[in-house]
Amino acid sequence: MTARRSRGGENHVSVALWVDEIGRPLAVEQVTATLFSLDADQGGAKTILEGPIPMVQSDQAHKYLAVFALPENTYNGSTLFVDQEAVLTADGTSLHLIETIWIDAPLDNQTMRVRF
Numbered sequence: 001m002t003a004r005r006s007r008g009g010e011n012h013v014s015v016a017l018w019v020d021e022i023g024r025p026l027a028v029e030q031v032t033a034t035l036f037s038l039d040a041d042q043g044g045a046k047t048i049l050e051g052p053i054p055m056v057q058s059d060q061a062h063k064y065l066a067v068f069a070l071p072e073n074t075y076n077g078s079t080l081f082v083d084q085e086a087v088l089t090a091d092g093t094s095l096h097l098i099e100t101i102w103i104d105a106p107l108d109n110q111t112m113r114v115r116f
Contacts, residue, residue, distance in 0.1 A: 003100040009072035016055060016064045016084040016097050025062035028086035028095065031055040033066040037080050055084065076105045 006012045014033050018026045034051030038044050049071065055064035070080070082099040 003102065005102045005104055006070055007104050008070050008074065008076050010070055012068045012070050012101060014055075014066045014068060014082045014084065014099055016066075016086070018062045018064070018086055018095065025060070026095075027061070027089040028064075029089050031057075031064045031084070031086040033068075034083045034085070035068045035070075035080060036083065037075065037078065049080070051083075052085070070101070070103065075103045078103050 004012075014035075016031065016033070018028045018031075020026055031054065032052035033055050034053075035049045036051075037047045037049060039047055050068055053066055055066040057064055064084070064086075066082075066084075068082070080101045080103060082101065084097040084099065086095045087093070088095055
């Protein structure tokens with residue numbers, strides 16, 4: 001699980017590196033990403049915001065990318081998640097990575113406290 005920070009209304013690039021426990025690349029296919037939130041008011045119910053969308057392979061065979069437009073103002077101060085899913089080519093095993101995104105308030109809504 002990885003954690004990153006972003007702001008509402010921005011584009012967020014989600015990166016998945018499919019490697020084994022010692023860092024060797026894995027051959028995967030059907031790589032998708034789903035942006036979702038967990039609603040604490042409804043017992044942790046999963047709310048899908050976007051996806052699943054296909055992830056694009058980069059110049060490295062084990063590295064995939066997806067871009068999400070994060071909702072503006074709706075989730076400021078909250079945490080969103082990206083479920084990255086792939087199928088292992090060797091035996092068809094389903095693999096999952098979860099990325100955590102902390103949504104900061106827009107810069108024009110933040111207060112800076114400065115002492116001179």
